[in-house]
Amino acid sequence: xxxxxxxxxxxxxxxxxxxxxxxxxxxxxxxxxxxxxxxxxxxxxxxxxxxxxxxxxxxxxxxxxxxxxxxxxxxxxxxxxxxxxxxxxxxxxxxxxxxxxxxxxxxxxxxxxxxxxxxxxxxxxxxxxxxxxxxxxxxxxxxxxxxxxxxxxxxxxxxxxxxxxxxxxxxxxxxxxxxxxxxxxx
Numbered sequence: 001x002x003x004x005x006x007x008x009x010x011x012x013x014x015x016x017x018x019x020x021x022x023x024x025x026x027x028x029x030x031x032x033x034x035x036x037x038x039x040x041x042x043x044x045x046x047x048x049x050x051x052x053x054x055x056x057x058x059x060x061x062x063x064x065x066x067x068x069x070x071x072x073x074x075x076x077x078x079x080x081x082x083x084x085x086x087x088x089x090x091x092x093x094x095x096x097x098x099x100x101x102x103x104x105x106x107x108x109x110x111x112x113x114x115x116x117x118x119x120x121x122x123x124x125x126x127x128x129x130x131x132x133x134x135x136x137x138x139x140x141x142x143x144x145x146x147x148x149x150x151x152x153x154x155x156x157x158x159x160x161x162x163x164x165x166x167x168x169x170x171x172x173x174x175x176x177x178x179x180x181x182x183x184x185x186x
Contacts, residue, residue, distance in 0.1 A: 002100045002185055003116060007108035008123030009154055010147050011134040013167040013174065017123050018104035020178040029093040029103040034086050044085070051081055065143055072146060083111065090116075100185070109160045110152055121181060122161035124154055126168050 006018045015030065022028040038044045045057050052074065054063050067074040090103065094116065105113060114120060125133075127148070134144045151157075158164055163184070165177045 001098065002118045003094065004100065004102050004185070005108050005113070005117035005120040006102065006104040006123065007106060007120060007157065007161070008167075009125065009127075009130060009151055009157070010106070010144065011130040011137075012123040012125040013133075014104050014106065014123050016171075016174065017121065017165055017167065017178055018102055020175060021121070021182060022102045026100040026102050027093070027096050027098050029090060029101070029105075031086050031090070031103070031105045031107075034089045035082055038082065038085055048078075048081060052077065065140070068146060069142060075146070075150060107151065109157050110150075114160060119163065119185065120161040121163045121165055122154075122158050124158065124164050124166050124168075129168060 004021065006014050006021070008014045008017075015032070018028055018030065039060065045060060048054060048060060048064075049057060052064070052067065054060060056063065064074070064078060068078070090105070093103065094101065103117070105111075108114065108117075108120065130148075131141065131144055135141065138144070163181055165174070165181060167174050167177075
């Protein structure tokens with residue numbers, strides 16, 4: 001079995017690359033999707049509300065963004081709550097019997113998860129383009145900067161990875177780069 005980790009900076013195109021690599025052939029774990037699902041879980045929401053002293057369960061993400069903007073340490077606390085849940089799901093996923101497993105994990109390097117992977121792919125995208133993509137989805141430049149600073153620099157991340165996919169151009173060019181990578185392990 002080959003376990004492939006996909007990582008990169010915020011809004012670099014990790015999900016797109018992970019889906020392209022997995023295709024319909026290989027199981028795909030998406031850490032961001034696990035987190036999204038957590039926000040639909042009432043037990044998790046109650047835990048967040050208690051630990052971070054939040055008032056309204058309905059607007060929890062807006063409350064969290066405001067808290068993080070006011071005090072960046074809130075992000076560390078939030079991660080300490082979320083990451084054990086994600087790690088548990090990841091460990092369960094790693095038990096799946098398959099020739100190849102693909103895991104998309106934004107903080108793979110930062111959280112010292114390299115030991116779980118046979119190959120790590122870094123998705124490199126220029127910051128200006130990442131910001132543009134992020135703003136289309138979220139419309140908050142300050143929050144982009146907070147999250148981006150939380151991650152290691154792309155230069156450092158690249159050094160910890162086995163393969164780099166550049167995502168600064170069209171989807172067609174990205175697909176060619178991914179195809180090139182896929183040929184190295186299939």
